Amino acid sequence: MSDENSENGGLQRTIDWKQGLAIALGVPVLILPSIGYFANYVWAFAIIIWALSVFQGFMQNFAYGELATMFPKASGLPGYAQSVFRSRDANKKYDRSKLLGGFSAWSYWFAWNPVLAIFSILIGSYLKGLVPAFAGVPDLAIYLASGAVVFLFLILVNYRGLSGGAKLGYILALLSLAPLIIISLAPFVTGQFEMSNITGSWLPSDWSWDLEHILILLGLMAMAQWSACAWETAAIYGPEYKQPKSDVPKALFICGSICLVTFILVQAACTGALGVEGILAEPLSPMLPLAQMTLGPIGGSLAILMLIAAMVLIIQTAFLGASRAMYSMSEEGNLPKFFGKMNIHGTPVNAMIVIALFNIGFIFLKTPSAILAASAIGYVCANGISLFAYVKAKLDSDFSKLERPFKAPKGWQYVALLFGIFNLPLCLIGVVYLNSLEVGWTSTIVGFVVLSLYIPLWYYSQNENKVPAEREKATSSESAF
Numbered sequence: 143m144s145d146e147n148s149e150n151g152g153l154q155r156t157i158d159w160k161q162g163l164a165i166a167l168g169v170p171v172l173i174l175p176s177i178g179y180f181a182n183y184v185w186a187f188a189i190i191i192w193a194l195s196v197f198q199g200f201m202q203n204f205a206y207g208e209l210a211t212m213f214p215k216a217s218g219l220p221g222y223a224q225s226v227f228r229s230r231d232a233n234k235k236y237d238r239s240k241l242l243g244g245f246s247a248w249s250y251w252f253a254w255n256p257v258l259a260i261f262s263i264l265i266g267s268y269l270k271g272l273v274p275a276f277a278g279v280p281d282l283a284i285y286l287a288s289g290a291v292v293f294l295f296l297i298l299v300n301y302r303g304l305s306g307g308a309k310l311g312y313i314l315a316l317l318s319l320a321p322l323i324i325i326s327l328a329p330f331v332t333g334q335f336e337m338s339n340i341t342g343s344w345l346p347s348d349w350s351w352d353l354e355h356i357l358i359l360l361g362l363m364a365m366a367q368w369s370a371c372a373w374e375t376a377a378i379y380g381p382e383y384k385q386p387k388s389d390v391p392k393a394l395f396i397c398g399s400i401c402l403v404t405f406i407l408v409q410a411a412c413t414g415a416l417g418v419e420g421i422l423a424e425p426l427s428p429m430l431p432l433a434q435m436t437l438g439p440i441g442g443s444l445a446i447l448m449l450i451a452a453m454v455l456i457i458q459t460a461f462l463g464a465s466r467a468m469y470s471m472s473e474e475g476n477l478p479k480f481f482g483k484m485n486i487h488g489t490p491v492n493a494m495i496v497i498a499l500f501n502i503g504f505i506f507l508k509t510p511s512a513i514l515a516a517s518a519i520g521y522v523c524a525n526g527i528s529l530f531a532y533v534k535a536k537l538d539s540d541f542s543k544l545e546r547p548f549k550a551p552k553g554w555q556y557v558a559l560l561f562g563i564f565n566l567p568l569c570l571i572g573v574v575y576l577n578s579l580e581v582g583w584t585s586t587i588v589g590f591v592v593l594s595l596y597i598p599l600w601y602y603s604q605n606e607n608k609v610p611a612e613r614e615k616a617t618s619s620e621s622a623f
Contacts, residue, residue: 154488157382159389159396166376166397168456170322170404171449172369175260175510177412178425180366183358184349185418186340191359191366192405196398198363198561199371202525203394204550205532205558210377210390211548212535217470218377218463219528220247224474226531226541235604244476246527248596251467252520252589253368254375255497256513257460259504261453262289263513267426268453272446285505292454293498296461301489319404321448325429326407328436329415339417340410358579360572367525367569368518370405373397375463387547426510461494468493475607477599507588512581518573519589526566529558 173192180188209222216225227243266284270276276284329335349355376393383389412421412428415435421428429449433442469490472482483492507513535541536555550557577585 155382155384157389158384159392162376162383162389162393163397165459165462166373166393167319167400168452168459169369169373169375169397170319170401170408171261171452171456172257172372173405173408174264174429174453175426175514176365176369177409177428178421179511179514180362180409181413181418181421182425183346183362185343185345186413187345188362189340189406189409189413191362192370192409193402195363195366195370196402196405198367198564199373199401200395200398201557202371202529202561203374203377203398204554205529206374206377207391207394207548208546208550208554209528209532209535210394211387212541212544212546214386215381217381217466219250219374219524220467220470221381221474223247223524223528223531224470224476226535226538227527228474236601240474240476241600242527243531244471244474244600245593245596246524246531247467247471247474247476249520249527249593250524251464251471252592253517253524254372254460254464254467255500256504256517257464258293258457258497258501259289259507260510260513260517261457262286262292262501262505263508263510264426265292265450265453268430268446268450271424271427271430272443282506282508285508286502289502289505292457293461293501296454296458297491297494297498300458300462300494301485301487301491319400319452321433321445322404322408322452325433325436325442325445325449326404326411329411329432332436334436335411335414336417337414339414343413343418357572357575360569361574361576362572364518364522364565364569364573365514365576368514368521370401371525373401375459387545391548461497464497465490465493468496472603475603478603478606509581512585515573515577515580515585516589516592519570519586520593522565522569522573523593526562526570529562529565532558533562 177188180191184191206219206222210216210218213222213225216222223246224240224243227239227246229237229240263285265288266281269288270279270281270284373394376397377390383393408429412432415432416423416428420431424431430442430446433445433449436442437445468477468481469484471477472479472493481493481496482490485491504513533555536558574586577583577589
């Protein structure tokens with residue numbers, strides 16, 4: 143694949159694997175909203191869940207890496223599913239296969255989109271605990287203010303294209319991984335890490351491996367993969383890599399290796415130093431007491447400020463991923479053309495503005511775990527359908543002639559099928575059940591309402607695309623005479 147720019151003013155091939163990796167390196171920060179949530183349900187066993195979830199990410203990303211080289215112009219998971227499940231009959235107005243591919247992309251968009259709201263709330267929470275002057279400010283006000291400032295900043299930074307975002311990513315990647323690792327390693331160095339806090343608290347005393355608890359575990363796995371498998375976002379910039387056939391696998395698996403270390407380390411450090419009770423005393427921001435305990439008030443404050451910069455990075459990762467998902471859907475005719483409109487720098491700015499406004503509304507929910515639980519419904523749908531798309535791409539003769547410079551191990555379609563079923567229906571059932579225990583049916587209703595909004599948008603886009611096609615056909619018929 144040459145490094146030529148995309149045609150017709152589309153996404154531009156301006157980055158290499160290092161820049162894609164830099165943008166995706168915000169993914170380890172996705173553990174932050176779930177540290178206390180997981181500890182509440184499974185105590186120290188949360189460490190094992192994170193390890194299993196990153197392992198799941200590797201199993202799934204072997205398939206996604208191959209799809210990335212089969213469809214080098216596709217934007218990650220949204221593009222792969224749409225490339226496989228696309229209409230074979232151009233004259234068919236409403237094609238169910240095309241609807242399925244588009245729905246997978248919409249599910250992926252919904253999975254990444256609320257990250258902006260979740261981390262705006264966390265930024266506000268950390269700032270409120272860090273800055274005494276903010277103590278009297280209402281929670282919602284500081285959440286909305288932090289969200290508005292971050293969203294506007296990132297729209298301006300990325301207005302001139304992805305390369306600008308990648309440059310910011312280099313800076314923030316250093317600022318994010320450094321405090322995350324420093325804070326997590328500090329209790330081991332200072333001697334404040336107690337292994338007994340882990341070995342003595344593996345699971346709650348009332349835990350049993352019955353159907354109810356297995357459903358809880360499946361729900362936690364659904365929420366864990368929302369964080370620990372999310373490094374597949376490195377593949378979403380496929381149309382913007384200079385050498386997608388080599389850049390995508392490199393960015394994917396290097397990021398995955400980093401996630402394997404950081405997800406296990408962060409949960410283990412919090413549990414070992416604070417204990418389960420210490421985590422639950424500060425469920426939204428447990429890294430704050432950990433930093434202050436191990437690094438002192440000043441060092442802890444500096445580390446937390448750097449961690450806030452890390453949250454900005456993951457918001458940017460989500461912002462870029464969600465906007466390109468919308469662009470991909472619009473290009474495939476699965477969303478109205480408005481969402482695919484680019485500015486002169488090749489940035490889908492309309493999509494970015496819509497996403498920012500959408501997340502301002504999400505902030506009013508005020509609870510990160512409720513937003514995450516709703517978002518996880520979209521993520522398991524996106525992963526399940528995308529893995530089924532890989533199986534179809536391996537077995538369907540229509541795709542047999544496509545180049546596959548990177549190939550998953552032989553027989554990987556069966557592994558993909560297994561994890562596809564694990565996502566749909568098992569993890570979906572689990573997260574719905576977990577939602578019912580945690581926040582009633584609110585998250586589930588919000589999740590399915592947002593997913594169902596795709597249906598009218600899709601039908602509108604099919605009618606929108608039909609009009610130009612009919613005009614072109616009529617013009618051709620007239621010119622023939």
